Amino acid sequence: MAETEKLDEAQSSGEEEARGKNQDQSTPDARNRSHSSGSDSDSDSDSDSDSEDEALAKAQIEALETELSSNQLNYDAHVQYIKLLRKEGDIEKLRKAREEMVVEFPMNPEMWREWAKDEITISARTEALSSVEKLYERGVSDYLSVSLWCDYLNFVQEHDISVRECSAAGISKARNLFERALTAAGLHIAEGHRIWESYREFEEAIFLTIDEMESGAWEASQGSPIDITGGELDGLSPNVVSAYEKALEMLNARAHFEEQVSQKDVDSEKLQEYMVYLKFEHSFGDPARIQILYERALAEFPVSSDLWSDYTQYLDKTFKTARIVKDVYSRATRNCPWVGQLWVRYLLSLERSNSSEEELSSAFERSLRYSFSSYDEYLNIYLTRVDGLRRRLSTSLQKESGMDFVVIRNVFQRASDHLAQDLKNTDSLLHMHSYWARLEINMGKDLTAAHGVWEGLIKNSGSMLEAWQGYIAMLIEMGQINEARSLYKRCYSKRFPGTGSEDICHSWVRFEREYGSLESFDASVQKVTPRLQELQLFALQQESTNIGAATDGKENPKKNTREKRKPVSNSTDELHPAKRRKDMDQKFKTHENDKGHTRYAVEVTEVAEVDNKTGESSNKEKDDHSHKKYVPFDDQCTAFISNLSLEANEGDLRNFFGADGGVLDIRILTDKFTKKSRGLAYIDFADNAHLAAALEKNKRTLLGKRLSILKSDPHQGRKKGVTGNANKPKNLGAVDSPEASKGRRGSQPRSIIKAGKDDVQLTGRNTFAVPRIVKALGWNDSNRGKPPAKGVTEEGDETPKSNDEFRKMFLKN
Template identity: 55%
Template sequence: MEKVEKSPISTEEEEDTEMGEGDVVENPKASSKSSSDSESSDSEDEAEQNEQLQTLESELSTNPSNYDAHVQYIKLLRKRGEIEKLREARENMNALFPLSPSMWMEWAKDEASLSDDSGFEAVEKLYERGISEYLSVSLWCEYLNYAQEHDPEVRQCSADGISKARNLFERAVTAAALHVAQGFRIWDAYTQFEQAILLTIDHSDIQAKEKQVQCIRSIFHRHLSIPLANLRATLLAYKAWEVEQGNALDAESDTVDGISSHVASAYQKAEEMYNARAHHEEQITRQDISESERFQHFVSYLEYEQSFGDPARVQILYERAITDFPVSSDLWLDYMRYLDKTLKAGNVVKDVYSRATRNCPWVGELWVRYLLCLERGHGSEKEISSVFEKSLQCTFSTLEEYLDLFLTRVDGLRRRISSARGDDVLNYSLIRESFQQAADYLSPHMKNADGLLRLHAYWARLELKLGNDLVAARGVWESLLKTCGSMLEAWQGYISMEIELGHINEVRAIYKRCYSKRVSGTGSEDLCHAWLRFEREFGTLEDLDHALQKVTPRLKELQLFRLQQESKSVIEATDKREKTSQKTAREKRKSGSSAIDEQSPAKRQKNTSQYQKKLHEKENTQGKNVAEANDGEGKKGKVDKPVNEQQMKDTGPGKTRLYTDQCTAFISNLDYKANYEDLRQFFSDVGGITSMRILHDRFTGKSRGLAYVDFVDDEHLAAAVMKNKQMLLGKKLSIARSNPKQRERESFVLNAPGGHEDASNRSGIDGSSASKESVESPKGSRVPQSTASKRVENFQLKGKNTFAVPRNVRPLGWTSNKPETREEGDEKPKSNDEFRKMFMKT
């Protein structure tokens, strides 16, 4: 801290311009030039300072909450010596923020240097304001020294002056003497003051001298019983002072030998306590750690002190912590909770709450606790109202904090009006004004919020109980419905109030208003059902019929709307899922193709053949019945697509691709985006599914909207057929029992490579197929079955195409007993003459 001399606010520091006798000015022109340069530099500095002042003044006029701007403005005014502006700037800053101890010391010293002893009271008030904001041993010591030097009564050592000084020292001891690191400074100053008083007492006044000696000895004893730094130096000073009083002690020894037993015991205990806290003191005073680390050390230290349960020591440590971390709201809240638990109420607690809200005005909980503290201490309505109005000028981070503040204010008014206690005459109009103020502020920002509903419900209840005004209570609900008309709870609260009052017709009128409203969630349906329930319990049969007439079409409309919304959401989810799977498949193909492209065609064919061979051997070992798919291998040198491991796993040992459709449901009009999981969910209430197969287009791979689902028995199949015309993904499914009549054709299809696909997978001359189907095993895993993977050599497909005919749907005129006919094109080719004769006949 820079020490302020006699004129600390001077514009420039005075320099010694006197010259010695031997000094000679060798170059007057150079001296003149130097002087002009100095004047030019000063003018430039002054212009720069004026510009800074204007900038800071403009900033503070637009943003008075800028703390740093206040600090810079005060420093610049102090440098320029503008006393009146400096006082005003300090007052303006202190009206918004607490000042640091160093700023208070600077202010008090500046004012002390500008006034004589007649201005002692003004400076004394500055010190009093400073010590009330933060705990600072240095500020207390400055205050004590100033009082001894400039207070006329204390300086004259009059009885009143000595009593006044002692009271000030006792206040300092109470406030700061338990400060482990610096508290000894207060005790040392107190001891020195009393020793100075001893010197002023006449030697002949033995009684007065003995009384003063006992006073000094008592201060030493109190000092030695407190765990403070520099405790051994205090013991040596005490023993030296006792030697001066004629007691035989070893003043050079730092042991307790020679002093009374109770003092020695207290000293040893204090020393042990200090040693136990020395580590914590070292941690919180370290300069080589971050602020967050130091804060955590303070927290640990506080937990340690609280474990001993000494409120005075804990409070001093909290004061030290908030002096170092004044804007930590968590620290202030912890401090408040501790005081509420230990001291409950009183001026000390109220002072802490006041300082907390000045340091962290943006924290709503601090203001709420402050209002409760004032009420707990039976504060006046004027004081509570003033604090509440101050809180509304602050900016909180959430609307819930504003709501909590308004509700706390109303709670206090309600309690005091109900108890009819205190000198203040309160009436219900204060509650109504507070509610209205809260509604005006919060309604635009909390539309359809639970907090706004809670506020109005509380308001309406108090209008009935304290205000005895039913019209006003209804008006509260009506005002809420203007803002939250789509909120189910708002209508329910209004209806509940009327039901409790027994106003049946009013309730019915409200239901007629709200049943057709669009309410969030399932609120519309809930209101319709609530109206019917109300009419059953309170209305006549005609009232119930009327409600049914109104509600039934509304419920149907809502049900249709829900189905549309669900279908839309399912489609969107399916689209998203398919896009993700397609993207993954593309990435896999891309990564796989890069490795294959690096190989030559001959090498790829060789590797594929080797892989096919290994896979075939593995399949035979596991008992897989897939040998039929490899019958044509080697006949024409074609390399088949390898069957992947998942297919072999899903087929399972001993399972074949023979589908007799003895207990199978055929499903059509299936949504193209439906998958096996959707089918499984659809038939989850039926159960008994053994496998599922969805038909896909051979070339595009897209679903054809057809599927087969096999069940374990006829009972489950019948239950599945009963679900015919039910919705799945927004489409009505057609579900029928699969019942093919052509056994010969079925046998032919079962032996074909496509398996279950009937004629839909018959191969052409080139061995290609027009469609494929994927198979779901009983375990639920998909097994895509590729058709035309092998050419079948034991048949030829001739005649008209019967491509993709479902097994329970046959072309017109095609029966199982119809004999097989041969097309004319299958006979021996005719010659030109035969053709000519055939046409000439016609």
């Protein structure tokens, strides 16, 4: 345990020598040992306890060694292992453990300070000077730490004889080190003053060694001598005073941000304050200050991937020194090795700095050891490596060095083996193989290898249409028409997602039209035609299945499935016309909803199609029955639109009347057969206010048409309809008289109403829509008193015929 006592003594001496924040913080284990060392020999129970602790520590060390031997990427295991070895005082194992950790992860400044002080205590000889200096150099390169820089400067001044004796070489070495420290941390507003103070003390010590005559000559060369008895700035040159005042102004501008950063205890809040501080520094655009602030934030939040990403992107845009950017990327990947994008940019920075192939290969291999959030990140790293190799192979220098295309092929093959199953049927895998095959042709000069690349993709992702299309496109580009035709024959019968199967069939026919002979064109058409018919039939079956499923979903689940369908009654046809009219009015009766709004039930009748030859229904389910649907519409706050452009759709109307939520429903009337717009529409609004606003837009233009906008009034037809005696029509203006018809250009009256005293008779060919108030064809006053003809009532209406009677009439004709 002598080695342990040396380490403890080094810690205690370091605490006595350190000042302010430079004071060393010993580990809790070391503090516990120092407090209990005086009582270890007081009793046998303490001795037994020590033995148990040693056995436990030994078991823990063995367990950690086993863990690290199988997984070198366990950061916590590295830290705990070093702590236990330092407690035990096993120097050789401790050195080895620290070196192994540094290979995988950066150590924080406190761990570097402990390592350096341990080496100073163990090897306090002049020969150990260079090894300790190397430790400090490695430490200050990991993170920005003013304390570590101060330790480094104090060590050189104390242990380097040339610096201690103020020789020319020693002074030059110390000044160079101080300048580096100021460059790295001199602008650290919170702690940078410690380096300035140390530098000033060093220069004052040198000044004391200069005799009075030499100092006077130096002062004369610098200008007027400094008056140390005057005020703070008395006797200083104007340039110095101006620089001082400017620095003070900049400090005051940043005082608020420094206060916010120092006061925040929660990590998330503190990181947010750093981001605000960085935004402020970016507005000033001073690269040195921005870089220092990034380094300060990263020293406190070393595993913030967003912070590293922002920092490296800023360096890429600002710094032209490739070495500085490369070193930062190296640190970023060691702190956040799980971010694939950082590795990609690290490889690019190595290429920009003209790094050796060994360094590039090492970084690439290290990146593949870590786990990323997606397989696309792995692929991006592989492709970045390929890009770099391709560019290097394009230069004569790399060709002379012995590199060839085999290196690129190996990277592609590793990527395929690694990602083929996880990226199956994805565009990412397709792009990689397309890139690979193109390089095999252009750089490898191996067409057979390019075929093998595509065949490998087809074997893995054969259900991906784009894979076949890419393979065929390459063959056509290379002029291998027969090989492309063979591929079409292999894949035209495959089932691809969506319309892919139809697309590949049409693509084959188009290929034969452009590249093939007439015989090959006919052969392709003969092949794809039954395939297209099969696909079309399948699509129709799928469509009918979907429609059936949608219909089944709308059925009432409470309906008794055992209830038999009742035939549709023909009682309506057998009723008296007046009774039938009353019954139809009941079907269109109004209903009051719970809000007091009137809703109108519109009847829509679907009639089964009838075979002309057999007279039977072609739809077995309907079987000569009509099914009635009632679609409710609320015309309480509805506008009727006419003169609407046939190109207008619901979106155009909704935008025209405003998209503030006032429009509830839009119904564009369409032709029964063509399903095209008739230029009419109904629009339901939420309230009267929105309806009134819509009516104010009457006669405005939409898509080149001036709209006619009126309020929909469903009662209007009833108010102006026939009242009183049914045989005395009140308004015949809707029917043209012969004289009025003659005035129309190119029109001939096809049906004429002859009006007598109390009689109205419709004559002509088109008499299928005869109102009941009009006498039947052939009826006049001379018929009065005579018995009605067969099938005609006294009122002049024909007796309604049943479906069976109509069917017999059709068969007879």
